[in-house]
Amino acid sequence: MTPVQTLAPSTTIPFFNYRHLFTSEEEELVAIFRDVGRRGAFILQQDLERLERNLASYLDARHVLGVANATDGLIIALRAAGIDSGEVIFSSHTMVATASAIHFAGATPVPVECGPDHLIDPAAVEATINPRTRAILPTQLNGRAADMEALGKIAAKHGLAIIEDAAQALGSRFDGRCAGTFGAAAAISFFPAKLLGCLGDGGCVVTQDDDIYDRLLQLHDHGRRADGEIISWGLNSRLDNLQAAILDYRLDAYPAAIQRRRDLASLYESRLGELEELKLPPAPDADARHYDVYQNYEIEAQRRDALREHLKANGIGTLIPWGGKAVHQWPALGFRQELPFTDALFERLLLLPMNLTLSDSEAHQVCDVIEYFYRG
Ligand SMILES: *Cc1c(COP(=O)(O)O)cnc(C)c1O
Numbered sequence: 539m540t541p542v543q544t545l546a547p548s549t550t551i552p553f554f555n556y557r558h559l560f561t562s563e564e565e566e567l568v569a570i571f572r573d574v575g576r577r578g579a580f581i582l583q584q585d586l587e588r589l590e591r592n593l594a595s596y597l598d599a600r601h602v603l604g605v606a607n608a609t610d611g612l613i614i615a616l617r618a619a620g621i622d623s624g625e626v627i628f629s630s631h632t633m634v635a636t637a638s639a640i641h642f643a644g645a646t647p648v649p650v651e652c653g654p655d656h657l658i659d660p661a662a663v664e665a666t667i668n669p670r671t672r673a674i675l676p677t678q679l680n681g682r683a684a685d686m687e688a689l690g691k692i693a694a695k696h697g698l699a700i701i702e703d704a705a706q707a708l709g710s711r712f713d714g715r716c717a718g719t720f721g722a723a724a725a726i727s728f729f730p731a732k733l734l735g736c737l738g739d740g741g742c743v744v745t746q747d748d749d750i751y752d753r754l755l756q757l758h759d760h761g762r763r764a765d766g767e768i769i770s771w772g773l774n775s776r777l778d779n780l781q782a783a784i785l786d787y788r789l790d791a792y793p794a795a796i797q798r799r800r801d802l803a804s805l806y807e808s809r810l811g812e813l814e815e816l817k818l819p820p821a822p823d824a825d826a827r828h829y830d831v832y833q834n835y836e837i838e839a840q841r842r843d844a845l846r847e848h849l850k851a852n853g854i855g856t857l858i859p860w861g862g863k864a865v866h867q868w869p870a871l872g873f874r875q876e877l878p879f880t881d882a883l884f885e886r887l888l889l890l891p892m893n894l895t896l897s898d899s900e901a902h903q904v905c906d907v908i909e910y911f912y913r914g
Contacts, residue, residue, distance in 0.1 A: 551904060553855030554731050555895045562895075567737070570787055574780045582759070582776060585783035590742070592789055596709070597716045599744045601751040604777025605758050608705040608741035611725030612639030614775060615743050616673070618753035619699050619722040621645055624672035628703070629658035630864040630880050632677035636703045637865045639725075645672060649866040651879045655820065656680065656836060656887075659879075660688035667692070673699040678707035678717040680819065681733065681799070681833035686712045686720045693721075704744070708733050709796055711829035718744040723754070728777075728785055731893075733799075733833050734792055736781040795894055799832040802892060802901055806835060809905035815840040815912050817886075834859075835892035842886050845911055852907045857889040 560567060579585060586604050593602040605611045612635070616626070622644035628636050630649035640647035650666050653659040658676045674693055676684040683704075693700050700721030704710075707717035708726050718724035728740035743758075745751050753770075756762060761772030800822040807821040817838040822830060836859065839845050846856050864880045866873040890904060 550853040551855060551891055551896065551900045553857050553889070553891055554893055556730055558895045559730055559735055560737065566787065567784060570783050571780065574783050579779050579783075581779060583779040583782075585786060586777055586779045589777075589782040589786040589789070592786060593742060594744075596789065596792070597718055597744060599716070599719050600746045600748070601744070601754075603743045603745075603751065603754050603758060604782055605725070605741045605743055606775040606777060607729070607739040608703075608725040608727035609635040609639055610758075610773070610775040611727075611741045611743045612636065612675075612701065612703060613642050614754055614757045614773070615701050615723035615725055615745070615750075616640065616643035616645065616675075617757055618743075618745075618750045619673070619701060621673045621699060621701065625668070625670045626673045626675050626701075627663050627666050627671060628675040628865075629677055629679070630866040630875070630877050631656055631859070631883070632679065632703060632865060633705070633860060634865055634868065634871075635705070636675060636677055637871070639703075640675065646670075647865075649864070649873060649875050649877065651877050652679075652883070655682070656883070657682060657684040658689070660685055660692060663689065664692050667696050667698070671696065671698060673701055675701045675703055677703040677705075678710060680836050681707055681710050681831035682820070682828060683707060683710050683712035683717040683720075686715070690720065705729075705741070706732065706833035707831065709792065710831040713827050714829075719746060722747060723750055728781065733795070733831060734785060734788060736785050736788075738778070738781060740777050740781045740785065742777065796831045798894055799892060800830070802896060802898075803830070803832045803835060805898060805901050806890065806905065809902065810837075810908060813909070813912055816908075832892055835890045837888055837890060838883065838886040839888050840886070842888050845908065846888060848911045849904070849907055854904055854907055855891060859884075859887050859889060 590602045625648045626640040626645045629652045631652040637647035650662040702724035704718040704724045705727035710717045723745040728736045756770045758775045761768045761770040
C-alpha cells in the first residue's frame with residue numbers, strides 16, 4: 539500500500555488525465571494500430587462486428603450498433619423509433635447533446651426537473667405529458683439508471699416511447715437490467731472521458747427490436763441495406779474500426795474498471811459521508827435496485843465555488859457539470875420552462891475526481907482538503 543502523501547502545493551490531481559488513456563497502455567494500443575493498419579481494416583470490419591457482439595452480450599441486449607458518437611446515436615435512435623415530430627421530455631440536468639439530438643431528429647425537446655437523486659423526476663414527467671408528447675428520454679446520469687419501473691409505467695399508460703440517453707451508463711443496472719435495454723433504443727458514448735473511452739469520438743446504439751435495428755443500420759450508413767441497395771435516406775455515422783478494436787480490447791478490463799470506480803465511491807463515502815455541508819451520491823450498496831457505475835462522482839456542496847477554489851489552490855481539479863448550466867438555462871436555446879429545483883441544484887453541484895488514474899492515497903488527499911475547508 540502506498541503511504542498517504544503529505545499535502546504539498548506542487549501536488550496535482552487533475553480532474554481527468556487524457557494522456558493517461560494512451561500512455562497507460564501505449565504498447566498494447568500501438569500493437570492494435572499496427573495490426574488494424576496492416577490489414578487495412580478501417581471501416582465496417584471484423585473488429586467492429588466483434589465489439590458489437592461482445593457489447594450485446596455484456597449488456598444482455600439483442601442488438602448493438604457502433605456509431606460515430608452518442609449524439610448521432612440518439613438522433614438515429616429517435617428516428618428509427620419514429621420520433622420525428624411532437625414533443626420529447628428530458629431532464630434539464632443533462633448534456634446539451636440530449637436536447638440537440640431531439641431537435642435534430644425533428645421533435646421539440648421539453649426539459650423537466652430532476653429529483654433529489656439528480657435523475658429525471660417521474661412525477662415531473664407525468665405532469666408535463668400532453669397530446670403532443672411522443673417520447674420520454676431519460677438520461678442515465680453519472681452512471682446511475684433512473685427509476686425505469688416508474689418511467690415504464692408512465693410511458694405505457696400514455697402510449698409513449700422511451701429512448702435512453704445511456705451515454706454515461708455502460709453497465710449500470712436497475713432491477714438487474716442494464717441501462718440501454720429498457721426502451722425502444724438507447725445510445726452509449728465512448729468519448730475518451732466516458733466510462734469506456736476510445737481515443738477519439740465513438741458511440742453505439744442499443745435496441746431489443748429487430749425492426750428498429752434494421753432502420754438503425756440504414757440510418758447510420760447512407761440508407762444502405764446489407765446487399766448494397768439504397769432503401770431510405772441515411773447519414774454517415776459509423777464507428778471507426780480502429781476505435782472499435784481499441785474498445786474491444788478495453789472491454790475485457792471493464793468489469794474491473796467498474797469495481798475500481800465503486801471502490802473509490804465507497805472511499806469518498808466513508809471519508810465525507812459525515813460532513814453535513816455535503817450531499818453525496820448514493821453509496822454503491824445504498825439501494826439494492828440500483829447498480830451504479832460512477833461515471834462521475836457528483837456532490838452537492840455548500841459554498842461550492844469557495845470549495846472549488848480551495849481544492850484548486852491545493853492542486854486538485856474538479857468540474858462544475860455542463861459548464862454551470864442546466865440545458866433550460868442556456869438563453870440561446872430559447873427554453874421558457876421554469877425549473878426552480880434544478881436552478882437551485884446548479885448552485886451546489888460539483889464533480890470530484892473519479893477515474894482510473896486516481897489512487898486511494900490521492901482520493902484520501904481530496905478528502906483531507908475538503909475536510910480542512912469545512913472544519914479547519
Ligand atoms: C457525453 C454525453 C453525450 C454525448 O456523447 P458523445 O459521444 O460525445 O456524442 C450525451 N449525453 C450525455 C448525458 C453525455 O454525458
